[in-house]
Amino acid sequence: MNAPLEKSLIDTLKAPHFPIYMDYSATTPIDPRVADKMIPYLREQFGNPASRSHMYGWSAEKAVEDAREQVAKLVNADSREIIWTSGATEGNNLAIKGAANFYKTKGKHIITVKTEHKAVLDVVRELERQGFEATYLQPQDNGLITIEQLEAAIRPDTILISVMLVNNEIGVIQPIEEIGELCRQKGIIFHCDAAQATGKVVIDLEKWKVDLMTFTAHKTYGPKGVGALYVRRKPRVRLEAQMHGGGHERGLRSGTLPTHQIVGMGAAFEIAREEMDEEIVRIKALRDRLATGLQTIEEVYVNGDMAHRVPHNLNVSFNYVEGESLIMAIKDIAVSSGSACTSASLEPSYVLRALGRSDELAHSSIRFTIGRFTTEEDIDFTIELIKTKVAKLRELSPLWDMYKDGIDISTIQWAAH
Numbered sequence: 421m422n423a424p425l426e427k428s429l430i431d432t433l434k435a436p437h438f439p440i441y442m443d444y445s446a447t448t449p450i451d452p453r454v455a456d457k458m459i460p461y462l463r464e465q466f467g468n469p470a471s472r473s474h475m476y477g478w479s480a481e482k483a484v485e486d487a488r489e490q491v492a493k494l495v496n497a498d499s500r501e502i503i504w505t506s507g508a509t510e511g512n513n514l515a516i517k518g519a520a521n522f523y524k525t526k527g528k529h530i531i532t533v534k535t536e537h538k539a540v541l542d543v544v545r546e547l548e549r550q551g552f553e554a555t556y557l558q559p560q561d562n563g564l565i566t567i568e569q570l571e572a573a574i575r576p577d578t579i580l581i582s583v584m585l586v587n588n589e590i591g592v593i594q595p596i597e598e599i600g601e602l603c604r605q606k607g608i609i610f611h612c613d614a615a616q617a618t619g620k621v622v623i624d625l626e627k628w629k630v631d632l633m634t635f636t637a638h639k640t641y642g643p644k645g646v647g648a649l650y651v652r653r654k655p656r657v658r659l660e661a662q663m664h665g666g667g668h669e670r671g672l673r674s675g676t677l678p679t680h681q682i683v684g685m686g687a688a689f690e691i692a693r694e695e696m697d698e699e700i701v702r703i704k705a706l707r708d709r710l711a712t713g714l715q716t717i718e719e720v721y722v723n724g725d726m727a728h729r730v731p732h733n734l735n736v737s738f739n740y741v742e743g744e745s746l747i748m749a750i751k752d753i754a755v756s757s758g759s760a761c762t763s764a765s766l767e768p769s770y771v772l773r774a775l776g777r778s779d780e781l782a783h784s785s786i787r788f789t790i791g792r793f794t795t796e797e798d799i800d801f802t803i804e805l806i807k808t809k810v811a812k813l814r815e816l817s818p819l820w821d822m823y824k825d826g827i828d829i830s831t832i833q834w835a836a837h
């Protein structure tokens with residue numbers, strides 16, 4: 421027999437033998453209220469929302485349409501502009517490949533940014549292999565791009581610009597509203613990956629001139645494996661479908677809809693809309709407490725702009741500490757190293773490298789992302805743990821000794837082999 425829902429979901433996060441979860445940007449725990457809403461659609465209300473001839477189908481269809489409203493409402497869009505997907509990776513593929521292929525007779529140039537998620541960068545790379553051309557903008561050292569640099573990169577054959585709202589590693593918020601204005605003025609389709617933004621940033625698609633926006637449920641306390649793509653109706657944006665079949669979702673994304681997942685996403689986005697104002701204040705206070713605590717350690721650097729940043733992210737580099745050793749030493753908390761989220765490789769984060777961070781600092785970075793179930797005790801425990809472990813690792817580091825002796829390490833001539 422399984423443990424009761426509440427216990428298995430939230431108490432697990434707080435169980436003494438489990439690390440404290442501080443990796444909310446990798447994924448969030450599902451909110452128990454969301455899980456409760458999903459269960460009937462896994463049990464008695466199992467119908468196929470496309471079944472038109474009986475009540476099982478009708479009730480599933482109603483649930484799907486209610487969830488579409490809930491998602492649309494969080495981002496101030498019309499529910500007819502929401503297309504269900506399996507998550508943000510699929511949403512980005514559909515938006516970028518779909519728009520590029522639909523509009524390719526107008527031009528074949530795409531602009532994006534070096535610090536985008538791989539689910540954008542790899543799609544653009546694939547299009548390059550198919551004959552499109554791409555410009556990858558270099559952000560400033562705070563992680564943000566400027567409108568001037570974007571404008572300078574636009575060519576007569578530019579058809580698509582893709583810039584994320586919130587960066588997954590450093591949490592910085594790009595100037596999406598201004599980018600939208602520029603794109604509209606130039607007649608260029610604007611796609612924005614907002615996977616990391618829902619519930620953290622107010623999104624207003626009626627006001628913002630964004631044509632395509634990608635969402636996912638599992639970063640906002642919903643289930644994994646479901647997401648949505650916003651496709652603007654006025655002015656209408658056209659896409660070439662990437663999945664062909666039964667013609668679901670107005671022909672843009674065939675496949676039987678996963679009703680329970682969709683219901684979960686709708687419930688999660690509704691909670692986000694109702695609670696985000698208060699939640700942002702609470703979480704920001706915790707994040708700032710963490711930042712203040714960690715900044716009492718010597719040679720600590722915050723990565724990314726602190727003013728234009730989501731409230732739950734803190735990404736810091738500990739100079740003279742090897743990131744992987746630190747992660748091993750702090751097993752009592754669950755965090756990501758700067759690079760861990762894109763692959764299992766030990767390469768320094770390409771995002772931090774694009775910001776101009778040295779390999780050493782990029783290697784010694786840790787991303788703390790907190791959330792709905794984080795407490796003040798979690799934060800205080802983390803600060804003490806990090807302080808102790810960083811001091812211990814530095815004790816063993818010859819580079820730290822040299823730094824303390826006032827030797828400028830960058831001037832040392834290392835022997836060549």
Ligand SMILES: Cc1ncc(COP(=O)(O)O)c(C=O)c1O
Nearest residue numbers: 507508509537539588615616636
């Ligand atoms: C910015 C960003 N885009 C896209 C994705 C991929 O989302 P999904 O896991 O829903 O495919 C992620 C998740 O890691 C992300 O952080």
Ligand code: FES
Nearest residue numbers: 445446588761762
């Ligand atoms: S946060 Fe998305 S891959 Fe790490």
